[in-house]
Amino acid sequence: METRELRYFIAVAEELHFGRAAQRLGIAQPPLSRAIRQLERRLGVTLLERTSRTCALTEAGSVLLVEGRAALDAVDAADRRTRRAALAETGHPGxxxxxxxxxxxxxxxxxxxxxxxxxxxxxxxxxxxxxxxxxxxxxxxxxxxxxxxxxxxxxxxFDTEELLTEEQVAVLPAGHALTGRAHLRMADLTALPGLPMPRWPAPDGTYPDGPGPQARDTAQLYQLIALGRACAVLPESCRAHLRRDLAAVPVLDAPAVTxxxxxxxxxxxxxxxxxxxxxxxx
CATH class of the missing domain: 3.40.190.10 (Periplasmic binding protein-like II)
Incomplete structure (x- = not known):
């Protein structure tokens, strides 16, 4: 498969519409349709079920969408790392x-x-x-x-080396009734009225469904907690940066963070x- 074909297929698979995919790619629709048919012939499978009104992924198409994204990510990563290696060779390492x-x-x-x-x-x-x-x-x-x-x-x-393992604490608004406790359990927090856990974005930028507020980063999270809109379970090292209007209580059964x-x-x-x-x- 060529990377061009993969990019074409992914655009169609994400849009589920040949016209919108062609517009997104900046090409005409006929060559896009020909490229997808050629890819299907080469693979010997049907990737898209097409009618005059609809376009849907087959099971094989769904697999290629996931694998194709990973393959293109790997190609882009190789491009970036190669360029960085070249900079290092020319005296601009970093x-x-x-x-x-x-x-x-x-x-x-x-x-x-x-x-x-x-x-x-x-x-x-x-x-x-x-x-x-x-x-x-x-x-x-x-x-x-x-x-x-x-x-x-x-x-x-990835290759990895472990550097630090720490327990977790519940971060709550200062003055909340639970901040007087020596420790908590996860059940104490899930049953807490009015202070739901935040919802973090998935890799594709979407947020899962749920009652908690959306949070993008720690600074935003701390503001939500201080306003009484959320609580959170975070690594114990967060204590060093807590604002005065927040408090931390150890959570005994929260998983350790490494x-x-x-x-x-x-x-x-x-x-x-x-x-x-x-x-x-x-």
Missing amino acids: LALATKAGATSELLSKLLDAYAAEPGAVTVDVLLCGIGEQERLLRDGRADVALLHRPFDSTAG TVIAWPPHSRSRALAGLVRAATRL
């Missing part, structure tokens, strides 16, 4: 590190200081991300390395290797 804004800031600060003291250290550009974005930046090649948090972020397909440094397994960057070594020594 690393892009993705991390969730407001998370593990003390660990990150120590890591950057430790790496800067290494012989041959290069500039590290820190990409501050919203919830869950750092994994996507690492997968698509915009980041060389990332700080991820299990069990919330997937580390599948911060890992993650990078593509095929990376051959000496600068990245030095950063990982500095991280594991901390």
